[in-house]
Amino acid sequence: MGELNDNELTAAIKELTEQNDSLSLAIQRTRLSVKRLRLEYAVLLERLENRINKDPSLHYDEPLPTLASFKANLLMSLPTSRSRKRRAKEKRDPNLPKRPTNAYLLFCEMNKEKIRQEHAASNLDMTKVLPEIWKNMDEEAKKPYYDLYNADRLRYQREMTAYSQTKTVEEPNVDVKNESGNDEEDVDEPEPEVDGDGMDVNDSDVTRLDDGIVDAASSAISSEM
Numbered sequence: 451m452g453e454l455n456d457n458e459l460t461a462a463i464k465e466l467t468e469q470n471d472s473l474s475l476a477i478q479r480t481r482l483s484v485k486r487l488r489l490e491y492a493v494l495l496e497r498l499e500n501r502i503n504k505d506p507s508l509h510y511d512e513p514l515p516t517l518a519s520f521k522a523n524l525l526m527s528l529p530t531s532r533s534r535k536r537r538a539k540e541k542r543d544p545n546l547p548k549r550p551t552n553a554y555l556l557f558c559e560m561n562k563e564k565i566r567q568e569h570a571a572s573n574l575d576m577t578k579v580l581p582e583i584w585k586n587m588d589e590e591a592k593k594p595y596y597d598l599y600n601a602d603r604l605r606y607q608r609e610m611t612a613y614s615q616t617k618t619v620e621e622p623n624v625d626v627k628n629e630s631g632n633d634e635e636d637v638d639e640p641e642p643e644v645d646g647d648g649m650d651v652n653d654s655d656v657t658r659l660d661d662g663i664v665d666a667a668s669s670a671i672s673s674e675m
Contacts, residue, residue: 455585458554547609549601553595554584560595
């Protein structure tokens with residue numbers, strides 16, 4: 451899309467800061483959970499060994515799991531980024547309403563051909579020209595594009611409300627049999643809300659945040675155990 455204006459840069463910085471805070475909080479909580487789980491596991495393991503020693507009937511042929519094996523199983527149970535993205539792609543409903551286009555992209559779509567024709571001889575780089583023109587526009591000039599965005603955002607909210615009601619009526623707690631014969635509940639992931647500043651929240655942003663939290667949790671588990 452090219453260079454961003456000051457408002458877009460500020461919004462991007464704010465978003466990155468919030469993501470960083472979320473990751474830091476996730477890491478802190480994971481470390482506390484790991485410490486608590488290690489203590490609980492050690493206590494339970496000791497109690498189990500004591501009961502086995504007192505009651506021969508509870509003897510088990512296989513050795514009790516160690517902390518190392520527990521850690522390996524826990525890390526292996528965490529889904530990988532690729533598997534999460536694959537599941538998200540497979541669950542994508544084609545009937546989901548189209549998200550609203552932000553004001554800047556509307557400006558680009560409506561004016562790029564006109565600007566390109568006006569400067570055909572100059573061979574302009576549109577990725578640089580369009581952001582510069584948008585940056586130099588005053589609020590009055592930008593207002594029509596923000597009005598279009600707000601109208602499209604209301605359209606999206608209406609369609610999402612209707613879509614949610616339709617899904618509730620058509621698929622009330624549908625159980626689906628997977629290939630192994632196990633019952634699985636087919637539940638669509640909730641659609642993230644649209645930010646009010648005219649910038650759409652993309653699926654890739656949510657996926658990156660989710661990947662970052664899980665990867666951070668994995669790192670925290672590895673360092674703590």
